[in-house]
Amino acid sequence: MEREIQSTKLKVRQLVITGMLSAISIFLGLTGLGFIKIPPVQATIMHIPVIIGAIIEGPIVGAFIGLCFGLFSMYQAFTAPTPTSFIFWNPIIALLPRILIGVVSYYSYIFMKKAINKNAKVSGITVILLFSFMLYLVFRTFFGTVQSTIIGALVFIILLGLFFKFNVSEKNWVLTIGTASIFGTLANTIGVLSLVHLIYIERFANVIKISPDKAGKFIIGIGITNGIPEALISAIITMPVVIAVLKIRK
Template sequence: MEKGLNKSNFSTRQMVTTAMLAAISIFLGLSGLGFIKIPPVNATIMHIPVIIGSIIEGPIVGGLIGLCFGLFSMYQAFTAPTPTSFVFWNPIVALLPRILIGVISYYAFVGIKKTVKINAKASGMAVIAFLSIMIALALKIFFPIYVSCIIAAAVFVVLTFLFIKYKLSEKSEVLSIGTASLLGTLTNTVLVLTLIYVFYVDRFAKAINVNPTLAGKAIVTIGMTNGIPEALISTIIVVPVVMAILKIRK
């Protein structure tokens, strides 16, 4: 009896978490708070509830929140269209990447956490190197390449120092949550832009006033200018939020 009751409570918790985080994602879109202006791009944080839900409750919950996010994207594309909204009229483009945010985030979280336990030092240094490279690529958008590389190198040195001094490698949750957040965000960006290229490359090029022969490069540029800042912002927000939730549950 007790086992069945616990299972029921867990299912109820999952449903409540799904509804709550889906509502937050939609609220961010409706209110405009889900968009952060980082000239010359607008970064979105509407995918963050999807990542949080997948990490704390699993891939099914994450996928359902992602589905709600995708359905809202379709609704917004029909009710408040922009020159490029037509791409989200297609359910494959609007829904599939958003559902996979939750799936990829969860399995990245679990996989990195297991890897960190096996070889904490190597895993920690690999994540620090990955973050430094991501920072260099993001800064390259706004600064000359040598400036972005210098800043990224400084970040690498500082993080490595902290890693060694305070033994951050023991905090497997920090590394796994951060990596899951990065990969979840990039899953959305890469898949959406890839599907746009597959289904609508010529029409999309015309909508953004780009020569169709240069559409591929334009899409890659959009991915760089939007995806990388979004991934970094997502990580900054998701890590402390999920850490707090996990700490409360313990």
């Protein structure tokens, strides 16, 4: 009887969290608050509720919130069309990558927890290298290789210093949640752009008025200039929110 009550409470909690985070994602889209301008790009944070839900409540909850996010993307594409809205008229592109955000975020989180238990230092240095390299790719798009390398190296040194100053608990939070946020975001970016390339490359090239041969490089450029900043921003925003929720539950 007691187990049934606990199971019911869990299901109710998951339904409440799913509805709340789905509503937040839609609210961010409707109000325009889900977009952060980082000249010369505009990063979206509409996927962050999906990542938070997945880490807190698991892959099913995360996938469902991602589904709601995807359905809203389709709604926006039909009700406020732009030259490239045809991309999100396709439910495969609009829904599948959004659903994968929750799944990838959760299993990245679990994978990092296991990796940290085996060797926290190696896991930490690996994540910092990944973070620094992502920044290098972003800056290289706008600046020279030398300047970008210097920036990436400085970021790596600073983060490495901070990492060794953190206590064990803080390291675990940052590594697990930060990694889950980054990979969850990249799952969406890579998923959408890969499907666009696979299904609509010629139509997409015609809309942006470039040759299909150059469209592939253009799509990769979008992934670097938009996807990587979105991944880094999602990690920065998601970490304090998830840490606060998990601490309250303890």
